[in-house]
Amino acid sequence: MASLLNTYCRETTSWRVSPARELPPYVDPVIARWLETSPDTLVRLSEIYGSPLNIVWPHTVENNFNAMAAITAGFGIEAKFYYGVKVNKSQSLLQAAVTAGTGADVSSLQELNDAIRAGCRGNDLCATGPAKTIRFLQELILQGARIVVDSVEEMDDLIEVAKRWKSPTGRISLLLRLRPAFSHTSRFGMSSREVSAVLQKLETCNPLKIDGFHFHISGYSPVSRVNAFFDTLPLIACARSLGHSPCIIDIGGGLPVQYVEGNCYKAWLSSQTQENYRTRRVPDAFYPYGGDINAEHWLTQFLGGADPAGKRVCDALIDEGLTLCVEPGRSLANQSAISVFRVCRVRPHGDSGYVIFVEGSSFSACETWFNSEFLSDPLHIRQNSHEPPPAAKAWIAGHSCLDEDVITNRLITFKHLPEPGDLLIFANTAGYQMDLLENQFHRHPLPTRLTAVMSSRQNLIFTVDN
Numbered sequence: 001m002a003s004l005l006n007t008y009c010r011e012t013t014s015w016r017v018s019p020a021r022e023l024p025p026y027v028d029p030v031i032a033r034w035l036e037t038s039p040d041t042l043v044r045l046s047e048i049y050g051s052p053l054n055i056v057w058p059h060t061v062e063n064n065f066n067a068m069a070a071i072t073a074g075f076g077i078e079a080k081f082y083y084g085v086k087v088n089k090s091q092s093l094l095q096a097a098v099t100a101g102t103g104a105d106v107s108s109l110q111e112l113n114d115a116i117r118a119g120c121r122g123n124d125l126c127a128t129g130p131a132k133t134i135r136f137l138q139e140l141i142l143q144g145a146r147i148v149v150d151s152v153e154e155m156d157d158l159i160e161v162a163k164r165w166k167s168p169t170g171r172i173s174l175l176l177r178l179r180p181a182f183s184h185t186s187r188f189g190m191s192s193r194e195v196s197a198v199l200q201k202l203e204t205c206n207p208l209k210i211d212g213f214h215f216h217i218s219g220y221s222p223v224s225r226v227n228a229f230f231d232t233l234p235l236i237a238c239a240r241s242l243g244h245s246p247c248i249i250d251i252g253g254g255l256p257v258q259y260v261e262g263n264c265y266k267a268w269l270s271s272q273t274q275e276n277y278r279t280r281r282v283p284d285a286f287y288p289y290g291g292d293i294n295a296e297h298w299l300t301q302f303l304g305g306a307d308p309a310g311k312r313v314c315d316a317l318i319d320e321g322l323t324l325c326v327e328p329g330r331s332l333a334n335q336s337a338i339s340v341f342r343v344c345r346v347r348p349h350g351d352s353g354y355v356i357f358v359e360g361s362s363f364s365a366c367e368t369w370f371n372s373e374f375l376s377d378p379l380h381i382r383q384n385s386h387e388p389p390p391a392a393k394a395w396i397a398g399h400s401c402l403d404e405d406v407i408t409n410r411l412i413t414f415k416h417l418p419e420p421g422d423l424l425i426f427a428n429t430a431g432y433q434m435d436l437l438e439n440q441f442h443r444h445p446l447p448t449r450l451t452a453v454m455s456s457r458q459n460l461i462f463t464v465d466n
Helices: 002-006 029-037 039-049 059-074 091-100 109-117 134-143 152-161 192-204 222-241 262-271 295-304 313-319 329-333 366-370
Strands: 015-018 053-056 078-084 103-106 125-127 146-149 172-177 208-214 248-253 323-327 337-348 354-359 379-383 392-397 406-414 423-427 448-454 460-464
Touching: 015 039, 029 039, 039 053, 039 337, 039 379, 039 423, 039 448, 059 078, 059 091, 059 295, 059 329, 078 091, 078 329, 091 103, 091 109, 103 109, 109 125, 109 134, 125 134, 134 146, 134 152, 146 152, 152 192, 172 192, 192 208, 192 222, 208 222, 208 323, 222 248, 222 295, 222 313, 295 313, 366 406
Parallel strands: 053 448, 078 103, 078 323, 103 125, 125 146, 146 172, 172 208, 208 248, 248 323, 354 392
Antiparallel strands: 015 379, 053 337, 337 354, 337 423, 379 423, 392 406, 448 460
16 A cells, blocks of 8 residues: 555645644654655545544654663663553554563453564563453463452452463462552552452462552652552562562553643643633643653652652662562653544634534544543644635534534634645644544544654655554
């Protein structure tokens, strides 16, 4: 299919990028340069592969991993990062993460199989999801994967499964998931009392080895993660007193991503009113798209965080001989994809300015299904052959029969009102955005996903990601 880019085309229209105005996105330099210099190529790709079109950029994953690994190395600690396979369905991004040196965080048999296909083996595989099926547990044992035990009941299942299935190494590596006291309403993890009971139960279970503890906390506060870390340390001592040899604390995921510049984001948030939305309702909550810190800053604050006595996390890790494990989530896939929608129709819509219908649906740009908004303006690729339309405010809708099929309820200010045939490009959609809810509603095919890689001649090559 890639060869179709070289076919003769009578189209003589030229195209140009019209930048976003209010919430311009951060865009990886390689992607930004390509969009600016080769918009005609993107238009041609959308003609060949349809709309919406997702393009993933594996080089960004290695960049993200290297930046985080440099922080942990700077503190002198042992660390292991796991790419969350659930973050995105791209095999190319998963392969890039494994090649760069991450493990794989898997939550299903299918994710496990894809991680194995990418070359992940043994303890580089870590299963963190709750309520694992018996079949999943069996396969994890056979692969020698590390298993995060979410509950007493899951531990009981594992004890039974381990009687019939053997790990290739003769040992089954376990992390016990703690539910910190300040997260007592969460349905995930075990209380300290339950963890202690499991530790005592496993004293005589030879193949099952307690290698450490895991916790996961919602939100992006380094302080709460520091508190949870020090709440976990007594369990290390308890486990060692019972004859176990824990050497890991896994702090879960949720490292922040900056989608837009912070001051711009704060100014927009402070000025928004119900008039900014076609629903005349401001959403109750947003992801911190323009937060103060990125993943590297977050790691620095976490590792430098201290308990009331002044002991830092990094020092505790070194003194106790512990490895820090992290599932950074979307931050490993920061800047790793763009999603392209072709404009189908534009029409006035009363006090809400205009509505832009695109070829595609909100299932491929899913934030509105969570009663929120993707607070990063789309880039606009428009025809360059005639007088451009005036500036206008518009919201974006999908082309399904659902009234709720809305990509943005937010009114976006366009420098030039998009026209049918133009393209709207959402940047940084790899993390829980472009394919989390994708489906074949109306029997439309699933969006094509392309992988962009740089050739030895510094030319971009696009192949289907499967």
